Amino acid sequence: MRDISGDGPAYGFYGDDFTGATDTLAHLARAGLRTMLLFAPPDAARLSLLGRLDAVGIAGAARTMPPQVQQQELARVGAAFAALGVSVMHYKVCSTFDSAPQTGSIGVAIRTLREYCANPLVAVVGGQPNLRRYCVFGELFAAAGADDHRQSIYRIDRHPTMSRHPVTPMNEADLRIHLQRQGLENVQSIDWRCYADDDTMLQTELDSRLESKPDAVLFDVLDDSHLRAIGRVISRHANSQAPLLAVGASSVAQAYASALNEAGERGEVNVAPVSLARARGPVFVLAGSLSPLTEVQIAAAQSYLRVELDPLKMTGEGAADYLAARVAAIVGPLRDGRNVLAFTTRRAVHAADATDVTDAAKAEGEARRALPQLAHTCASLLREVLGKVRLQRIGIAGGDTSSFAIRALDAWGLSYFAPLSAGVTVCRLHADSSELDGMEIMLKGGQMGDANLFEELLNGHARDEADKH
Structure with a gap:
């Protein structure tokens, strides 16, 4: 080496x-x-x-x-x-x-x-x-x-x-x-x-x-x-x-x-444990993951106004109008200083509202066909939100959602900022535009994080999770 x-x-x-x-x-x-x-x-x-x-x-x-x-x-x-x-x-x-x-x-x-x-x-x-x-x-x-x-x-x-x-x-x-x-x-x-x-x-x-x-x-x-x-x-x-x-x-x-x-070849950077402080303004979380753990984390996020995102409406006919309405429902509260959690509802994917087996199978098939496009649509939503309101801290849940959402922004890199949970990190976003440069951003996979992860993103986290395991 x-x-x-x-x-x-x-x-x-x-x-x-x-x-x-x-x-x-x-x-x-x-x-x-x-x-x-x-x-x-x-x-x-x-x-x-x-x-x-x-x-x-x-x-x-x-x-x-x-x-x-x-x-x-x-x-x-x-x-x-x-x-x-x-x-x-x-x-x-x-x-x-x-x-x-x-x-x-x-x-x-x-x-x-x-x-x-x-x-x-x-x-x-x-x-x-x-x-x-x-x-x-x-x-x-x-x-x-x-x-x-x-x-x-x-x-x-x-x-x-x-x-x-x-x-x-x-x-x-x-x-x-x-x-x-x-x-x-x-x-x-x-x-x-x-x-x-x-x-x-x-x-x-x-x-x-x-x-x-x-x-x-x-x-x-x-x-x-x-x-x-x-x-x-x-x-x-x-x-x-x-x-x-x-x-x-x-x-x-x-x-x-x-x-x-x-x-004996360690780097020269000071790696003293860093604590994540409470956010200085409203926090926006976009949860595109459909995993059971993310569902638990959404339910525990009591400090957020929740905005549902229907995967079928986001990717089907009339998607542009639906997306514009959802963006407005997110931006208004953020401007008022409220924390907002936008999440893709599992109901549409699992067809819980279907009245019989035939309807359930049809709804399930439609939802599955919508999934490949869903991450792209979530990326468009994030870009629209950040174009209308300036935020200090955001979170994105879902591997595919995170990948497409960050690529949709006019930014070029991330550096490490602070730990949040095992497998979940808060980074600093680096961009040429002052509106995005320095933003604190959490990206997490669907199966990662504690049940209270979104609350911890808002309130800060004194523990260095990297040292727990």
């Missing part, structure tokens, strides 16, 4: 959605690495303005892309990171690995980015313990529920949310098979029993796996000690050979940072 005191960033990461990218940004920044998250590959002028960086990220939306579009996007990213001379190229995926051969294919990502990483090791890190994601003997498990003390752990193909994801349902728990279905024929694995204290067994097993020239090597993860062992592997291989491609959630960044820490 190249010394972080070098001229360019040693670590480059691409987030396949914006929410996950901000989590990786937070982990690297809290580790003392000078890190910036950008919305497009940087040119020389942008890099010169940013100054010296240890890590640079690019937030994207590859999780929603078909293979050809995804390949074009990632070829640009790979070329940009190669030009920067990174030693570790991290393709950041959701901690639940939700993807499919025709949507957000991790296989397509690995095949595309490997063209820019000649290292024989492609490391797939299979879990993130602080988010209660675990990989055991190659199979993925994840928690579900809003209460930390009552969360149950499910095999991913039996998870109450991810097994029913409207776009990329997880119907296979074995990540080796999951990746093979996406075109990676030879996926080897290292199970948790190989993580000996002196790394001898781990390196021996890895050398054996690499003899078959695998498309990728999957590493089990059960706890943070496993991440430290994986970090040492990444460090040795990236330091001694060509740039290394790593795939996984923010656990890749955690492993990388732990290796720097052990080697």
